[in-house]
Amino acid sequence: MDFNYTKISIGNFLYKYCFPIYNISYSKFKNKNDKTEIDILKKIIKPGDNILDIGSNIGFYAKILSSLTGKAGTVYCFEPDKLNFKHLKKNTKGIPNIILFNNAVSDKEQVLKVYRSKLLNVDHRTYPVNNYDSVEEIAAVSIDELIRSNEIKNISVIKIDIQGYELTAFKGMKHLLSTSNNLKIIAEYWPHGFKRAGTTAVEFFDFFHELQYHFYMIDEKPHKKISREYIVENVDKPFEFSFNVLITKE
16 A cells, blocks of 8 residues: 555645546556456456445546446446545436445444544545544445345455555455355555554455355465465554555356
């Protein structure tokens, strides 16, 4: 996790006071910075796939996912922050295969406190952060419950980045995870964030291992399979240590 606080301050100013410029600049930054993740998504998404985009922010990935799955597929976007959701709604307006939820994703239906970051609109968290701007109560949903109520269905791909709260969200979709044989997941692996959210990287790994999933480090080619020993050795890495992983039964 590479933090340039000067760039962050400029980005935050543009987000608050000149969003159209921020919107363009953010897309350019993400296209360059997330090239590896975007390339992986292009490989694993097939036309007609139904996709979960958990932590949609302002919709950068939602539009990419929508294009990759096409008219026959659906992208279900989850973004809890009201202001981010407003921009997400505007950025995805008129795209028929995107469905928006102004909710967090958790292990059950509940009300969560979200601590809004002063510095970064993509860094709001479910636990207190330094110098947070405000606390917002938001409604959280469980993916398994949404599947049971037929609000979402036939998920093939999950993209998730929710600042360390991932394991709790995955616990709310355990039935989906255990009954799917070809599910592909792109997730942030951030030991510090897991710990701050009340879990650990080892718990995160073991949860999936019990369901017969494997972890792959996507920054390396060919993708390197991650062992439990690696997870244990790096469980106490500092704030800056993070990367995205591919999680699959293959």
